[in-house]
Amino acid sequence: MNDDVILKTDHLSKSFFKYQVLTDVNYQLNRGQIAAIIGPNGAGKSTFFNLVTGYHAVSGGNVYFRGKEITNWARHKIARIGITRAFQVSNIYPKLTTYENVRQSILAQQKRTLNFFTPAERLAKNETLSLLETTGLSGFRNTEAGILSQGDKKKLELALALASKPDLLLLDEPTAGMSSEETHETMQLVKRLNKDIGLSILFTEHDISVIFGYAQKLSVLHQGVLVAEGTPEEVRQNKEAQACYLGEEI
Amino acid sequence: MDKKNGFLKRFRLPAGLFFVALILPLVVTEFWVHVFTEIIILGLFASAFNLIFGYMGQLSFGQAAYYGIGAYTTGLLMVKLQWPLIACLPASMITAGLGALILGYFCVKLRGIYFAILTMAFGQLVFFIIFQWYSFTGGDNGLQGINPPVWLFKANAYYYFSLAVVTVGMILLYFITESPFGYTMKAIRDNTERTEFIGINVQRYMLINFVISGMFCGLAGALWGPFNRSVAPDLCSWQNSGHPVFMAVMGGPYHFLGPMIGSVIFTFLNAFVTGFTEYWPLVSGLVMIIVVLLMPGGLFGIIKSKGYFETKAVVLEGNNPGDTGDKKK
Ligand SMILES: Nc1ncnc2c1ncn2[C@@H]1O[C@H](COP(=O)(O)OP(=O)(O)OP(=O)(O)O)[C@@H](O)[C@H]1O
Ligand SMILES: [Mg+2]
Numbered sequence: 001m002n003d004d005v006i007l008k009t010d011h012l013s014k015s016f017f018k019y020q021v022l023t024d025v026n027y028q029l030n031r032g033q034i035a036a037i038i039g040p041n042g043a044g045k046s047t048f049f050n051l052v053t054g055y056h057a058v059s060g061g062n063v064y065f066r067g068k069e070i071t072n073w074a075r076h077k078i079a080r081i082g083i084t085r086a087f088q089v090s091n092i093y094p095k096l097t098t099y100e101n102v103r104q105s106i107l108a109q110q111k112r113t114l115n116f117f118t119p120a121e122r123l124a125k126n127e128t129l130s131l132l133e134t135t136g137l138s139g140f141r142n143t144e145a146g147i148l149s150q151g152d153k154k155k156l157e158l159a160l161a162l163a164s165k166p167d168l169l170l171l172d173e174p175t176a177g178m179s180s181e182e183t184h185e186t187m188q189l190v191k192r193l194n195k196d197i198g199l200s201i202l203f204t205e206h207d208i209s210v211i212f213g214y215a216q217k218l219s220v221l222h223q224g225v226l227v228a229e230g231t232p233e234e235v236r237q238n239k240e241a242q243a244c245y246l247g248e249e250i
Numbered sequence: 251m252d253k254k255n256g257f258l259k260r261f262r263l264p265a266g267l268f269f270v271a272l273i274l275p276l277v278v279t280e281f282w283v284h285v286f287t288e289i290i291i292l293g294l295f296a297s298a299f300n301l302i303f304g305y306m307g308q309l310s311f312g313q314a315a316y317y318g319i320g321a322y323t324t325g326l327l328m329v330k331l332q333w334p335l336i337a338c339l340p341a342s343m344i345t346a347g348l349g350a351l352i353l354g355y356f357c358v359k360l361r362g363i364y365f366a367i368l369t370m371a372f373g374q375l376v377f378f379i380i381f382q383w384y385s386f387t388g389g390d391n392g393l394q395g396i397n398p399p400v401w402l403f404k405a406n407a408y409y410y411f412s413l414a415v416v417t418v419g420m421i422l423l424y425f426i427t428e429s430p431f432g433y434t435m436k437a438i439r440d441n442t443e444r445t446e447f448i449g450i451n452v453q454r455y456m457l458i459n460f461v462i463s464g465m466f467c468g469l470a471g472a473l474w475g476p477f478n479r480s481v482a483p484d485l486c487s488w489q490n491s492g493h494p495v496f497m498a499v500m501g502g503p504y505h506f507l508g509p510m511i512g513s514v515i516f517t518f519l520n521a522f523v524t525g526f527t528e529y530w531p532l533v534s535g536l537v538m539i540i541v542v543l544l545m546p547g548g549l550f551g552i553i554k555s556k557g558y559f560e561t562k563a564v565v566l567e568g569n570n571p572g573d574t575g576d577k578k579k
Contacts, residue, residue, distance in 0.1 A: 053447065078448035091447075093440040096433075104437045105448040113450060114458075115433045117425050120433045164448055 013060035022224040036215035044224040045204040084169035090153035094146030105163035135159040150177030171203035283405040285521045296464030296509035299494035306504030307439030312373025316346040318486030320468025325393040325475040346468020354460035378488040392482030396475040502548030
């Protein structure tokens, strides 16, 4: 397989009972790319992420990461091999502070969670503070994460995913619930990470300006089928893509 | 300076309790020294149980099995092989830990009520094995003549010995709960699913925690036999598994010392009430109802909400709590 391909799916399918939600999705993401999967509500975008990260069991087809088959691996193994995600509905530690949230993910990445005798508060201080700074959460260090605003919870989602130092980052509507200013900041951060450390990024989004502003490649999912793919310009011209967004200008 | 103040504040309560525990036996009758011994042994048992309940967020209704395995290990080694008590303590931790490893392997595959029921079923299993294995365990007769060494024969001596062991056990448990492993337990309690996605093998970590809890339950059990001069199968019964649940809920499962305080209340009440009425179960039931209805979070729960102890600072710089930021798609 091509060395430049970081993620590949081969006839990936999913059905919940008899409802087919994803059908034969053949997707490919190159190393160092920022790409987006778009499509209307219920198209199967989150389900695609759920299959890649092991959240749901795959019903058919395969997932390859850096050429290695990872279909139906355990969630923690997929995270360890280098794929992490930020969830659409923020999925954080509500009773821990923002700082403890991020530190937990960093300690896991550093494989220090089997340390029984060093107080956790002495560990990973600098890494935690700097990641909080990067994601714009420094002001909420001691806040219980459960009471953060939606936008800040999404930032924390991103921080938890980044703490794992992934090679491939999956962002499910990373800016949902953010102000337009925060949206811009967050996407700039994502872009910077892509440029500086060559992080490969796949995201879903409903916000047209974000999609066309940041994605190098777009794939359109409609009722579980990949109907169009290409650069933002190509997709904009595509008849089928337009049909999916009936009435909506893309 | 700030750091030192925080340190003093944090250890004010345990240091105070330890000091009280040191001098109390000098001013009370032997009966109460026995009660205090029971309090600290059961307090260690409840604190070990709380690694699973308060820290990992699962209810085990079968920790008495490991307490009992510890008690029987020490009892058998002392009676049949004349091992010194000091050597029996680590041996009990090992056997209880092994028991927890074997049974916990199946329990940690489950969550919630199913976890609780399986732990209870395994607890009953251990109970019946000990109950039926007459030739080895003495069956329902139990094991008699577990005498502590001469220097620990007096009530006060055995109390101070237990206090030393329990204190070391509690310090170890405290370190574990504050360690990255302890925080991983809190993370699993708070959001099990997310913990998998940051790359942690949740089931394996839960099993390790189950084993650690079992080992310390075993240590508490090991102290019981020589204190009581005998052990009996009902140490492993489901009723005895309920005691640490009571204690943790009463004292507060979200504070490290909650279960120990719960043991003080529970054991003290038990000793006090059984002194003048046979309706102890009625009284303990009433206390439980009051706790659950009026003070969820246990004693430490109300103390905290009244602000007597400092809680984690909540800073809301630049945040607008009213703005949920939910944006229309
Ligand atoms: N766990 C589940 N059980 C049953 N059906 C599910 C489950 N998860 C998703 N679905 C269904 O699969 C379809 C695709 O859902 P999915 O969440 O992937 O859509 P999406 O493209 O992410 O939509 P949105 O833009 O609203 O996030 C929907 O019809 C949804 O109802
Ligand atoms: Mg979705």
